Amino acid sequence: MTDAPRSTAPVALVCDGLRYAFGETTAVDDLELTVRAGEVFGLLGPNGAGKTTAIRCITTLLPVPVGMVRVFGHDPAKERMAVRRLLGYVPQQLSADAGLTGRENVELFARVFDVTRRERAERVARVLAAVDLTAAADRLAKTYSGGMIRRLELAQALVSAPRLLMLDEPTIGLDPIARTSVWEHINAVRAATGMTVLVTTHYMDEADQYCDRVALMHRGRVHALGTPHELRSELAERRRAEGEAEPKPTLEDVFRDVAGSGLDEQGGDFRDVRSTRRTASRVG
Numbered sequence: 001m002t003d004a005p006r007s008t009a010p011v012a013l014v015c016d017g018l019r020y021a022f023g024e025t026t027a028v029d030d031l032e033l034t035v036r037a038g039e040v041f042g043l044l045g046p047n048g049a050g051k052t053t054a055i056r057c058i059t060t061l062l063p064v065p066v067g068m069v070r071v072f073g074h075d076p077a078k079e080r081m082a083v084r085r086l087l088g089y090v091p092q093q094l095s096a097d098a099g100l101t102g103r104e105n106v107e108l109f110a111r112v113f114d115v116t117r118r119e120r121a122e123r124v125a126r127v128l129a130a131v132d133l134t135a136a137a138d139r140l141a142k143t144y145s146g147g148m149i150r151r152l153e154l155a156q157a158l159v160s161a162p163r164l165l166m167l168d169e170p171t172i173g174l175d176p177i178a179r180t181s182v183w184e185h186i187n188a189v190r191a192a193t194g195m196t197v198l199v200t201t202h203y204m205d206e207a208d209q210y211c212d213r214v215a216l217m218h219r220g221r222v223h224a225l226g227t228p229h230e231l232r233s234e235l236a237e238r239r240r241a242e243g244e245a246e247p248k249p250t251l252e253d254v255f256r257d258v259a260g261s262g263l264d265e266q267g268g269d270f271r272d273v274r275s276t277r278r279t280a281s282r283v284g
């Protein structure tokens, strides 16, 4: 396993030996990551792999009891507010208020993040446009589709102009078209701003397509790390050496290979029961 981003871009995020336990359950076990500025980095794994717990430690929502985390050089334990100012966070749980319009939801976040009154209206309009919600901005969020809600949450997180955007399962429960749309908007904003993105998902196909590098997590530990192409090529090489004629492994094959049979024992598959949950119905 390597953690050597080729880029010479500054380091956006470092986790070194991060460990977090809920009582007897070790949720994150010795996590080592270095994410470079401008990367889209995917933290992948089935339910219970430890992705959300890791994100909560990075975003200061949980303490860092063992190990070290730095966000653009800042320590979440000692410089909580400095870290929060650098971050945009879209949690798995709904963060939009159904009873407010799209614009009001984003304005609320702008206030919470101290965007000055002078800048606020322009900034809110800009992020709503960036996620293609200008036309729907003055409708109540409860009238939005699941994909629109996710894009609204993205706008909420973007209004503070974060340098590191953390997205916890941003496309869960969305249909394929809405999933693609969410990713296209993430990519467009990233291209326009140079923002760094850390995303968790258990959709291996999305990670393969949209992430520059991925870490495959299982039972709190990172089992493989690299570009999707590198990880697939390494497994293809091994399969070829074992006599397979034309191995074309997917990222999910790589995951099964590194995680072994334990993946099924855990009951953790890449299909989440919650993936059938419609984001829109959470709102409506």
Ligand SMILES: Nc1ncnc2c1ncn2[C@@H]1O[C@H](COP(=O)(O)OP(=O)(O)OP(=O)(O)O)[C@@H](O)[C@H]1O
Pocket (backbone or CB within 6 Å): 022, 025, 026, 027, 028, 045, 046, 047, 048, 049, 050, 051, 052, 053, 054
């Ligand atoms: N508040 C909590 N109390 C006790 N155990 C918890 C708590 N939150 C998470 N865990 C446990 O920690 C482990 C990691 O959970 P976590 O939610 O970080 O995984 P995940 O990869 O984000 O999974 P999911 O995709 O289901 O969100 C699991 O075994 C989970 O049951």
